[in-house]
Every structure is written in C-alpha cells, then in structure tokens.
Amino acid sequence: VGTLDPIPKAVHDENCGSNVKDGNNNSWWRSSALEKNKVKVRRKLREPRFCFQTRSDVDVLDDGYKWRKYGQKVVKNSLHPRSYYRCTHNNCRVKKRVERLSEDCRMVITTYEGRHNHSPCDDSNSSENDGFTSF
Known part of the structure; x- marks a missing residue:
C-alpha cells in the first residue's frame, strides 16, 4: 500500500x-x-437509430420481426401515447418506439434503436416460443 x-x-x-x-x-x-x-x-454506447414516417391506420406495422410491448407513455402536446417495444429474439437488444404525429394523426413515426443480430423470419429462437410446443 x-x-x-x-x-x-x-x-x-x-x-x-x-x-x-x-x-x-x-x-x-x-x-x-x-x-x-x-x-x-x-457511458452507454448509443445504438444507431432509424426513423420511418408512414401513413397508416394501425400503430404497429409488420416489419418481419416479433416485438414485445414493454411500456407506454403520454407524450406532451399530443393526444396519442408513445409505445415502446423490444425484439423478442434471444440476445437481440433492438428497441422500437411507435407514436403518431401530433399534427397529422394518420402518420405513424416508428423509431428503431440498434441492429438485429438475426434475420427477420428467424423466430425459432424467440423467447415467446421457449418452453412451448405447438399442436
């Protein structure tokens, strides 16, 4: 010492x-x-973010991946809440935010944070399927 x-x-x-x-x-x-x-x-390393703006009647668009909703939050100055999702694939840390544009409620803004470490159709390792058998 x-x-x-x-x-x-x-x-x-x-x-x-x-x-x-x-x-x-x-x-x-x-x-x-x-x-x-x-x-x-x-300091947390910031994952890459990608944002898409789409005209749609549904909030969650089918992008080929499976998502689990883990939260929802009221957005200031907006009538529509923001929803938070995580990819259900094991060891995939991608997150997704979905919200409606306050000026035009027909527009959906989807923001992805991170990069998937698996292909879109590869849901055999999804945590939703762990321990379950289909009949």
Whole structure:
C-alpha cells in the first residue's frame, strides 16, 4: 500500500476551502478518501437509430420481426401515447418506439434503436416460443 503525501497548498485551497486557513492539516485525507469513493459512470454506447414516417391506420406495422410491448407513455402536446417495444429474439437488444404525429394523426413515426443480430423470419429462437410446443 502506498503512502499518502499531503496535497500542495495551492491544490488544497481549491479542494478543501477554509481548512487551510484554520491550520487544520488533517483535512487533506478526507477529500482524498471522498475522491476514492466516487463511482466512475460508464457511458452507454448509443445504438444507431432509424426513423420511418408512414401513413397508416394501425400503430404497429409488420416489419418481419416479433416485438414485445414493454411500456407506454403520454407524450406532451399530443393526444396519442408513445409505445415502446423490444425484439423478442434471444440476445437481440433492438428497441422500437411507435407514436403518431401530433399534427397529422394518420402518420405513424416508428423509431428503431440498434441492429438485429438475426434475420427477420428467424423466430425459432424467440423467447415467446421457449418452453412451448405447438399442436
């Protein structure tokens, strides 16, 4: 284990405020201990996003993939809610947002986040089918 050396006065003044003026030289280790306890925040890598605007009477268009709805939210200044979906294929982390355009309710805005790691028709590994047998 390394030894702790006192922080130089100029740096100490910035970090600890009035403790140097008071002659309290024991406060330097407190700020160091607090800095060690800070958790590094890992920034989430942003997945690529693709947005499509389509005229449709139905909210969810058939794009060849299977989706599970996991949320819905009221959108400010809009009469129509926004729906959130996840791809049901195992280990596929693609998400989809679906909402209607507030100015023209016939227009559906679909936003995809991420890239599928499987083909559209490949639903044999879908989590919906796990543990079920078709008759």
